[in-house]
Amino acid sequence: MNELTSNNLVNAVWLGFILIGISLFFTAYYFRRQSKRLNSALSRLYELNQNCNQDALDFFDQAWKVLQSVGCERLQANIEWFGERKSVVQGAAVKARLVSKSYLVSREDMRFEMIVYMKRGASQHESVSSLVIKTFLNVLDQDLVLKQAEILTSQKRLERYQLFVQHEIKNIAQFIQLLSEQVKTVDSDENKVKLVNRLYGTLPIMAKRARKTVEHMQQPLSEFYEGHVETIKDLLVDVAQMYGLEVEIKGNVSTNLPKQVLVEVFKNILGNFRDHPSSNKPIQISISQETLTESIKINILSEKVTDDVLMPERMFEPFWTTSESGMGLGLFLSRELLKQVDGKIHFYQNDGTEFGFLIELPGLVTLNDKI
Structure with a gap:
């Protein structure tokens, strides 16, 4: 009887060891699998960020598949990018028993407000x-830091006013290049007369513009912001x-806002319509003001007849452009200039x-009436 009890005890101990071994095996297997899953997701995030050239907006748009693969059910975000706002929703509709974190x-000028919905188990701290x-947020933050550093580096290298002059010189150079190309294609006396007549009207304007650019380079920055009464039209x-x-x-x-500020703003905005023509119809501009104390509204509108994709959230981002000859500064500079005089600018479709x-x-x- 004692021998039987002893054998049962031994068997129970062995069974316990086997169960513990099996439990340890599956625990190790689970943690190994989770570790591989974690490493894979993190590697995909870092690789994705490199492929996006550490561009925060592109990285954010493409990172959802990685978040979804680790248990995220839905992502809602409000993005503010250099004055433009964008709402993003990824994933399925919100279901019961999902946990949300903000x-x-x-x-x-770069801001991402996000709400992520996860299953209860996936929302645990570790x-x-x-x-x-957490890694996704860190990478996104580092991309914003890099973008901020890029802007700060540029501002240290070139004072803001020097950027305006550089932008203006680029436009004058483009005019000279275009003129050179037109001269090469003139092959008849009739076309030569047409070209001369065209130059008769445009060259004095460009010469005046070049003189002003030289004057601006020699002008103290404070004079740039001096205001006189002007008519916007x-x-x-x-x-x-x-x-x-x-x-x-x-x-x-x-x-009575500074004329040079307004001219630079209008040049940068209308320059986009020149560099990216979208319609043969005239550009529609409306100027309105209800009372002298209320804001002046200038609406510049054009038809869109091309298939080009317009990205509102990118419009005012510095150094972002779809033009081969552009610097990606025009709209950014317009927005920065308008800030100096308490003005605003918005893009819409x-x-x-x-x-x-x-x-x-x-x-x-200070004025008594409208014109």
Whole structure:
């Protein structure tokens, strides 16, 4: 009887060891699998960021598949990118028993507000999902730091006003290059007469523009912001003629904001319509102001007849451009200049058929009437 009990005890011990061994094996297998899953997800994030050239917007748009693979069910985000706003929703509709967590990644003019929905188990502090999300946020933050450093480095290398002059010199150089190409293609007396007549109207404008650029380079920065009473319509007409653009302008308002600031803003905005022509119809511009103390609104609108994809969130990002000859500074500089005079600028699209810019300027408090 004692021998039987002893054998049962031994068998029970062995069975216990076997169960413990099996349990340890599956535990090790589970952690090994989770570790491989974590390493794979992290590697994919880092590789994706490199493939996106550490561009925060591209990385954010493409990272969802990685987050989804580790248990994230839905991602909602509000993005503010250099003054433009964008809402993003990824994944399925919100279901019951999902846990939501909010995150914020922000650097100056770049801001990501996010809500991530996960299954309850995936939301645990040290789960694979939480670790991958934490890495995703760190990578996104580093991309913003790099973008910020790029801008700061540029600003240290070139003062803001020097950027305006450089941008203007580029435009004058493009005009000279275009003129050179037109001269090469003239093959008849009739075309020569047409070219001379065209130059008769445009060369004085470009010469005046070149003189002003030289004057600006010699002018103290403080004078750039001096204001005199100007009519906005006249400034827009001058810039449109400078670029050879057809415009139809409704309304007119006087302003005592600095003329050079407004001219630079209008040149940078209308320059985009010149560099990226989208319609043969004139550009529609409306100028309005309800009362002298209210803001002046300038709406610049054009039809969209090409298949080019317009990306509102990229419009005011410095050094981002789809033009081979552009620097990606025009709209960014317009926005920065408008900030100096408490103005604003927004890009908008209407059903994919029209697009434009809305400029808001502070109202007058010193003038007695509108023009």
